[in-house]
Each structure stands twice: as structure tokens, then as C-alpha cells.
Amino acid sequence: MADDILIVTEAELRSVLHFDRAINDLVEKAFAALANKDVIMPPIMSMDIPNANAEVDVKTAYIPGLGGFAIKVSPGFFDNPKIGLPSLNGLMMLLSAKTGLVQAVFLDNGYLTDLRTAAAGGVAARFLAPKKVSIAGVVGTGVQARLQIAAAFEERKFEKVLVWGRHPGHAQQCANDIENQIGVPAEVAQNVETLVAQAQLVVTTTPARAHLIKADWLHPNLHITAMGSDQEGKGELDPQIAAHADLFVCDRVSQCEKLGELRSAIKAGAWLVGRTPTELGDIVVNRSAGRETEEQITVCDLTGTGAQDTAIANHAYEMARKNNFGTLFKANS
């Protein structure tokens, strides 16, 4: 079987792989590995295609101890909705960490990315949210809005969810879906300010280029995870938030300073030159402190790492093999 390549479709993946707490655990381990020097994660390969209003990113990471490493291709073709196609697609490959042979190709259209992205939010909530979260808020109404709340709910049993989106109809639909999904009342917030004021845990999930949350709105007992900015020019948080938070955490500093909220903060001069942000992995392995009191204000800036891809791809491969999903191809046939 060593030479076989498993092709797995999105539908097959969806049938065996759902979001659950185990995926937060899996991604927590990826962050722990990232905190160790022996993870190898080259910078993201990024190709802008202005002609097509598109961007393609490729991520990878080698995590010692895992059987394979992922290479993930994420195209974003932002005119696709005009012709009825989703903007985001892509596929993920798993290569043997011992031989480099292709073990699997996941034709997942970004589904595995959705899961591992949500789980990074879950890990951020695990280590950074106040112990007591009564109300969680989510800004944005897409797939990640739903999944981020599901991932956070595995970590904090909040009693209510607030949703805000530019389109009230979408926000209502998202609130309904969340309510059905986690069984907790969810309602639409009038505006982002109200949402932040009431929540102890806020997740922003939008591709916003104008800041949605102002530094003035920060209050004690608050954690914010900003996962929407993954590209130069995007930014969901007032740059001053990075300066005002008690703790500002990055999934990967070298990525956040180019693609994340940290970039906006540096650009605005709100980030003290020479100050090093904490990495989530360092908190996971207890090398740096996470939240220390309920009152603190914490922020986590997520840009998405190849290590998360490698973690989820190995898991998906095991699940597919265990459940006999996918189609095997002889590598040399």
C-alpha cells in the first residue's frame, strides 16, 4: 500500500470529519509543535493575479513526529460569486514525512481549512478567554462565523451569542444556524459596539479593510480573536487595540506582522518598536503566560499556519483510511 495515493473528495470528508473538541486538541498540538524550533514552516507562497481579481496562497509545515506534512493550495478568486461560484476553493495534499511520496490528495474546496481555522480560534479561547464567558459575540456571518462559535463553545459554555453582519438578513440566518448548532440562544446585535460591550469573548471573521472594533470599546474581562485579516490591506481592529490590550498574541509573529492585525498596528505606530508579541504556541507549552486574571483584555491575531494544515491533513488521512473512504490510485499505474 505504500505506493498508493488516496484521493478524497469534499463530500467524503464532510461525511467523516465534523467539527468537535478533538480538532481543537489537534490544533493545540500543532501550536505546541510550532513553539518548538524543530517545526519547519517556510513563509507562505503568495501569488496575486490582479487580472482575475485573485490571489493564491500555498502553505506547508513539517512537524517532526507526524507521518506526513501537508501542502495546501488556497485560491481566492473574488469575482467567482458573479458567476455563481464560491470565491474560495483549493485542495490539500499530504506527503510522507519519511519519503516525500504523496499519500493523499484532499479535493476539499477549503473544508479542511475551515476546520483547522476554527480550531485555532478554539485554542485561543481555551488559553485566553476569561474563565467565565456569559456572552460570546461574532462579527461576520459566513462559514467561519458559525464554526468559530462552535469551536469556542467547546471551550467556554456561554449562554448567549450575539451576531453582527453588514446584512441584517445574513446575520439573522447566521444566528439561527448557531442556535440550531450549539443549542444556545443567538440573536442579532444592533451594532458592533453593543456586541463588544456585552460580550466577554468576541471573534471577528470578516475580510474588512476598515476597522470594525474601536479601542474605546475595550472593557475588562474581554478576549478578542481576530481571524479575518490574512492579507496586506485587511484589518478588523482599530490599530490602537494592540497597544491597549494587556496581552496581544499572534499565531505566528512573522506572519502577523505582514498579514494580520499586528501589521496595521505597526503601520499606525501603535505597536512599540522592539516589543515582541507573544505566540500562541508559547502559551500552549507554558513558556509564556496566557490570561492571568479574569479582568485582563486579551487579543489573538490569527493568520493561519501551515502547521495547522499539517495537523488536520494527518488527521483526515487517518479518518479516511479508518473509514475506508476515498479512492486509491497506484502511484505508478
Added chain:
Amino acid sequence: MADDILIVTEAELRSVLHFDRAINDLVEKAFAALANKDVIMPPIMSMDIPNANAEVDVKTAYIPGLGGFAIKVSPGFFDNPKIGLPSLNGLMMLLSAKTGLVQAVFLDNGYLTDLRTAAAGGVAARFLAPKKVSIAGVVGTGVQARLQIAAAFEERKFEKVLVWGRHPGHAQQCANDIENQIGVPAEVAQNVETLVAQAQLVVTTTPARAHLIKADWLHPNLHITAMGSDQEGKGELDPQIAAHADLFVCDRVSQCEKLGELRSAIKAGAWLVGRTPTELGDIVVNRSAGRETEEQITVCDLTGTGAQDTAIANHAYEMARKNNFGTLFKANS
């Protein structure tokens, strides 16, 4: 069919796609496109895995006018031969240039790379070799030694081939194969110096880290294509050759100065600071001069470009569709 993804195996590709002059033409067009500013080709993504004595490269390029763009994953796991596996493997994907949707995954184990790499040598011969080549020489005895001679033979009808390799048995086998393949006498050269002295066209195809060809051996009416160095630390040519050649040509300057013979020349101080090497694409589109007299000494430094991958992947896709090869997967099924 727009949502279908075609999975094509190496065996299927080998049955429909052979090396021929059309592939030189195809890759010539890729170099022409590279000479135009509207090709988008990000730097190679490269991940070294010292634990596994391995390296993984990812290349891509968007060429306006082609239906798709390739993303190519090339793992090199150099301990594989110890367990009976080839060092080089990999796969290539073709994504729609309009929507980013995955059109095809070629489980080719590097076969398409072999073809497009040979064809770059073919294009170099087309524009740079003397018109009259009686003897061609090849240094190295692997797949590329055979294919580079085949690609060059499409451009210059030489009457004899000389082969040199570290293992005389491998060199003899390679000479036999070349003779059978192109129907021209091929024999083993005693050493590289003899080979260079007799040949008007020399191709070096090795992963050598010690230089195989000395500058002293250069003679009028000579073209050398060096395609083995694609990584820091490799180098087949005496660095002084870059200084002594009448014309030194790169497939891509930004790559050659990091990975190719140009790198060694710069490091050795043999390359005049500020002098800009000619790019092969500029010669193809007639923006720069190629060989101007039979007597000139020309050198072409090839590191392999994503543009070549995109060219061959589009071609392979057309061939596979036309010949009904490959297995179709519904993207969302």
C-alpha cells in the same frame, strides 16, 4: 463538466505524452511569456528538512492567455534510494486561470517536470548552440542526460554523442539508450575534458557540488547548458566560465543568482557586480541577442521555472482530455 477534476496517473501521462519537438515549442512560448511583464511568477517556495535529508520545492506561474496555471510540488528525499525508492517524486496541479477551481491533478512523480526541463535545454540549444554541431556531449547519466540529448537533437542534427559519468557502467548504458533513442552513435568519453574538447554542444545534468568543467577547457564554437544546479551549494561549472563566456544566459536571473551557476560565479567574484545576465526569454522574443557568430562561447544556466510547469500542465490537460485519459471526480461529490 466545469466542476470536474481530472486525476491523471504517471502511466497515463507516459502513454499520451512523449518528448518531441512540440514540447520545445511549448516551452519556448513559456519563455516568451516570461519575457513579458504580465507573467506572474512568485519566488520558489522551498522547505529544507534536514532530519529526513530532504527538500521540497513548490513552483507556480500565471501566464495570461493560458486556461490554467500550474502549481508543482517537487519533493527530493535523498535517502530514498537506500530503501529502493526514487529520490524525486511529486505532483502537479492545474487550476483554472479564471476561477481558481482545480482542473487536474497529475500524479506524475516528476514526469512532466522531466519533459519541461529537457525542453528548456532544447530552447537553449535552439537559440544558443552553434548552427553546426557535429558532436554533442552530456555530463551525467540519469533521466535528464537522455532527455536533454533528445531535446537538443530536435534542434541540431549532431552526428555523434559523448557521455561522461562517474560510473562507467552507467555511462555506457546511457550511451546505449541515447543511441537507440535518437539513432546516432553515442559513446563514453574518457573524461569531461575530452568531452568538452570535442563537442560544440555540452549539457551538464548532475547534482555536482564540485565543478566538473574548467574555464580553461572553453573553446570557440561551444555552447554549454548547465541544468543540474537548482539549489544553493550545487554547481557544475568553474565560476570563471561565467566571466569568460561571450554570452551568459539565465532562465530567470532572480533564480539563477540564488540557485544556479550564476550564484557560484557571484560568490567567487567572477561575475562583474552590476552586470546583468541575459534572460532566455528576452532572446526568444528578440529583445536581446542570442548567439551572433559560430565562434562564440555561450552558456545557459537553467534552474527551472514555474512558467515551464504551467506550459506543460496545460498541454498535458489538453492531451488527457482529447485522449479520454484520467479519472474524473466531481469537485463537490
